[in-house]
Amino acid sequence: MQNKNYVLFTKEMKKDYTILVPNMLPMHFKLIESVFRLHGFNFKVLETSGKKIADTGLRYTHNDACYPAVLVIGQFMDALLSGEYDTHKTALLMFQTGGGCRASNYVSLIRKALGRAGMEYVPVISFNFTGVEKHPGFRLTLPLMLELVYAVAYGDLLMNVLNQVRPYEKNPGEAEKKALEWTRRLAKELKGVKKKSYSSVKRNYDAIVKDFATIERTDEKKPRVGIVGEIFVKYSPLGNNDLERFLIREGAETVVPGLIDFCLYCIYNGIIDYKFYGRKRAKSYLSRFLYRFVCKKRDDISRALEKGGFRPQASFDSVVGSAGKLISHAVKMGEGWLLTAEMLELAEGGCSNIVCTQPFGCLPNHICGKGMMKPIRDIRPDVNIVAIDYDPGASRVNQENRLKLMLSNAKTAGEK
Ligand code: SF4
Structure with missing residues (x-):
């Protein structure tokens, strides 16, 4: 048809x-x-x-x-x-x-x-x-959308604990195996999650965190490297030449902001479109309600992480506030203000090595990523940001050499 x-x-x-x-x-x-x-x-x-x-x-x-x-x-x-x-x-x-x-x-x-x-x-x-x-x-029915929210929340929690455990595990592969097992188990449990009480989801959060906490870890100190950038090349191993694995192999711990953050960025833009672009007030109210709802889900993930002895994520309100220091919230093409805010939040959280991934020719993210490196360094001189371009002709060796140089600087500076 x-x-x-x-x-x-x-x-x-x-x-x-x-x-x-x-x-x-x-x-x-x-x-x-x-x-x-x-x-x-x-x-x-x-x-x-x-x-x-x-x-x-x-x-x-x-x-x-x-x-x-x-x-x-x-x-x-x-x-x-x-x-x-x-x-x-x-x-x-x-x-x-x-x-x-x-x-x-x-x-x-x-x-x-x-x-x-x-x-x-x-x-x-x-x-x-x-x-x-x-x-x-x-x-897209309401139950389906709700289940998608929980799918993304579970994904973010698993990604968080995996990133915090994998670089230090004594038995290589254990954290990834657990992440795979949990993904399979949660995939089956997502159906009809709305009928079950939300406390069953939170119980799963606690169980995941508790399970990962049992993995035996070394007490090494490794440089933490944040990964930000255009959404596809930031997350996709296909898009970024398996960046996370490369950094872990080179002795780093990776810190990757969650997918919920990008969803919240889109929702937040719905709130402020009314102010900046004259969009409907009703949409702004609806977005505000949605924003609070999703923020609460995100806060529950942070609480579970903290309870299990893992590093929690800063609240999304704080991410929004960080952006306001250097860039207008009206900048919303591509990853827009979120990209600048994520770099500042990583620095605030003690992760001062940052890889800013950018598809070659992506103007919005070159402005909010590479273009904001100097203003960020002006207020945070300790931050070490490397912008890496990805495109079909980019040399992988060149990308990896630049990352190695960043890591070597971090290690020399005694970055922990
Ligand atoms: S310019 Fe292209 S790669 Fe960049 S954010 Fe827009 S759609 Fe994505």
């Missing part, structure tokens, strides 16, 4: 179509996949990687496109051309914020790539909360 602009994903398609989704955060997306499966969608998060993905992406889109778009298109086209999926029973799904950045055009770029490959009949679903596009077979 086709409306005048695009192929619709119909209710009939929901029954037997496979929906392919690009991977960004392995644990979070496993949980998100499970929520959709439990609601009758045949979701499949793609796990393909390697140089062939960027090469395939470049074959089907212009090399001017943002690097995350090249990778996402590459992953989709690689899957569709692999022969593994019946292309007449496959749809593609893309997460979108619906903001003013180029990401709002990713869906059009994917359709263009499909057209080039003669597969324009494949539906592309835009997952968004702004009503950019609607598909009759893809409805």
Whole structure:
């Protein structure tokens, strides 16, 4: 079925179509996949990687496109051309914020790539909360959305404890094994979480933290390295050449802000759009309510971490406040003010080595990331920020050498 602009994903398609989704955060997306499966969608998060993905992406889109778009298109086209999926029973799904950045055009770029490959009949679903596009077979119900919030919350908690334990474990692989086991277990428990009391979710938080606390650890002191930047290259091992693993191998502990923070950034923008851009007051009130609700969920994760002896995250209100020191909250293209705020928050939390990941040619994040390095250093001279560009032609050796230099400086300075 086709409306005048695009192929619709119909209710009939929901029954037997496979929906392919690009991977960004392995644990979070496993949980998100499970929520959709439990609601009758045949979701499949793609796990393909390697140089062939960027090469395939470049074959089907212009090399001017943002690097995350090249990778996402590459992953989709690689899957569709692999022969593994019946292309007449496959749809593609893309997460979108619906903001003013180029990401709002990713869906059009994917359709263009499909057209080039003669597969324009494949539906592309835009997952968004702004009503950019609607598909009759893809409805976001309240229970599904609530379960997605918990999927992201569990993912953030697991990522936090994993990052704090993995670099110090005495038996290599133990923390990752536990994270995998918990992901599998929680994936099954997410169905109908709204019917159960929220205290069952909080009990799971405590159990996760307690379980990770049992892992035997060395008492070494390693430099902590924060990872910030454009959302896809910050999180995706495909986008950042497995940055986290590289840093851990080189003797660092990685600190990565959670996915909930990005969601809260989008919600917070909904509050202030009224003030800065003359948007509807009603939307601002709704966003305020949502903001408080999600902040409470985030605070519960922090409480669980603290209770289990792990480093908690600063409140999101404090992240918002940090941004206000150097940049206007009206700056909201790409990661906008959040990127500057995350660097300041990491520094405040004692993590003064920061890798700012940026897709090559990503103007918004070059402004709020690389462009803000000097103002940040002016107020925090102790902060060591390295901006790393990622694109299909970037030399991995060059990226790694710069990271090694940063780590060596941190170790020399006795950074703990
Ligand atoms: S944030 Fe950067 S990479 Fe992402 S869509 Fe915007 S310009 Fe492209």
